Amino acid sequence: MSAHRAIVRAGGTVSVATRPTPAPRTGELSVATLCAGLCGTDIQILRGLRDDPAPVIGHEGIARVVAVGDDAPAWCTPGTLVAVNPTHPTDPGFLLGHNVDGLLQERTLLPAAALTGGMVVPLPAATDVGLAPLLEPLAVVEYALGALSAFAPRTLLVLGDGTIGHLAVRAARRKLGEDVRVVLVHHTAEGRVFSRSLPHHADLLLTPAELAAARPAGPVAALLATPRDATVAALEAVLAVAGPDLVVDIVGGLPHGARTAALPGLDLASVRAANCGGLPDPPRITTTGRGVRLFGHRGVANHHLLTAAAELALAPGHYRDLITHETDLAGAARVMRRLAGSRNRVIDGRRLVKCAVRINDREDA
Known part of the structure; x- marks a missing residue:
């Protein structure tokens, strides 16, 4: 894939646009988002309450490794299911979906700081991807x-x-x-x-x-x-x-x-x-x-992510109904434009708690 679709912020609005898909260099990692969530901080960015510069937002989700650069750890191979811890504890230059392009796109290139900093977390292959926005x-x-x-x-x-x-x-x-x-x-x-x-x-x-x-x-x-x-x-x-x-x-x-x-x-x-x-x-x-x-606190440790993943696997029905909306990239862009211009959280006749964005549904994505 030499190009991919992404929800891009530009000109005071958001829309689905085509972006080039770079191959990962040494230490970098390319992932395909399977399902991502729209977060409260994302909505604040859209409303101008935050000045985060990344044109592609989104830091909640589960992805599959597509390609790795040189010097990747042995566990990090194409096909591995992963979550990305969005907040680096010591490197303010890595804040996924805020100052680094986020997951609301078909391909996300993660910088070397994500791997060297341990911010990419492998998940069990049986993880319910549909619950990704809650992780x-x-x-x-x-x-x-x-x-x-x-x-x-x-x-x-x-x-x-x-x-x-x-x-x-x-x-x-x-x-x-x-x-x-x-x-x-x-x-x-x-x-x-x-x-x-x-x-x-x-x-x-x-x-x-x-x-x-x-x-x-x-x-x-x-x-x-x-x-x-x-x-x-x-x-x-x-x-x-x-x-x-x-x-x-x-x-x-x-x-x-x-x-x-x-x-x-x-x-x-x-x-x-x-x-x-x-x-x-x-x-x-x-x-x-x-x-x-x-x-x-800002952000979490990896063990919090893994504990949350285990809880969602143990009791999915206790949480699943909080995903009130599910859509694709184009639908998510529409929801984002609505939320950017209004404090009303009723979308398509139902109050929005969490919106799940299905991005790559193929098993080989």
């Missing part, structure tokens, strides 16, 4: 809940009703214990109605206004799975209702230098950036002047 976000949830479990919370507050929020609700008891009370806080009343219709939902479904009147039983853990322009407000909402026996994980992004008067002098973005790609392990946690423990 990386579930790995994020594995990281978050694993860190929060050290504090033995009685209540878990999940703010944000996107993919991460819904996955956290479903994985909470497995990671935090059967007795934990799970509360999901939605952006809108319509989101709460949707959540209630799902086969697996939180013990308590609230809107932000209802959270303000809640008094969650402590100890309380909060997971903020919000867009970067809503994360500070979500943190302030949690601080207003919980006592000092509170630990907060900032999963959602933050603007550079983000602060809140509720925690004077604290650079929230720096707190989140202190943990990257699973390092350090355990994560670095800040204790604020009011006794609240606060941390965040």
Whole structure:
């Protein structure tokens, strides 16, 4: 294949375009995406909330190795099923789908840093590719809940009703214990109605206004799975209702230098950036002047991806319905244009949680 199709950002919109397909050089790797997901950060890029430069986005998915350059490890041969860990823990030059072209294309050339940095993760041949869009976000949830479990919370507050929020609700008891009370806080009343219709939902479904009147039983853990322009407000909402026996994980992004008067002098973005790609392990946690423990993280370690893959293989029915839409490259470009121009998450008559993009369906892709 000397050319391939890709969803390309250009001229303020996205469309399917043909791109040249370079052969991998020494240390590089070419993969064919089988199925990829559209992520909340992708939507933020489309809406101009982030300035990531890659013209091809997409960092959630499963691919098959097509060609390898010289010096590839012995396991990395054509036909191998892989996931790509999108966030390099020590090399900011590799951030898949952000500053390196992502997976929403028929062929993706991965730079040498991906292999030398161990960012390409082989998967079992029997992996359910249809669940690929949930793999990386579930790995994020594995990281978050694993860190929060050290504090033995009685209540878990999940703010944000996107993919991460819904996955956290479903994985909470497995990671935090059967007795934990799970509360999901939605952006809108319509989101709460949707959540209630799902086969697996939180013990308590609230809107932000209802959270303000809640008094969650402590100890309380909060997971903020919000867009970067809503994360500070979500943190302030949690601080207003919980006592000092509170630990907060900032999963959602933050603007550079983000602060809140509720925690004077604290650079929230720096707190989140202190943990990257699973390092350090355990994560670095800040204790604020009011006794609240606060941390965040960007990316996951490979073992989080493999744990998530094992969980999806063990209980696929527990998660599969969160893939609410499935389409091809052209359909995904249409969905992306809709989401870029509107905050309305209803696409084709159904609320979008996770969109699966089937790109290469052939076994020999």
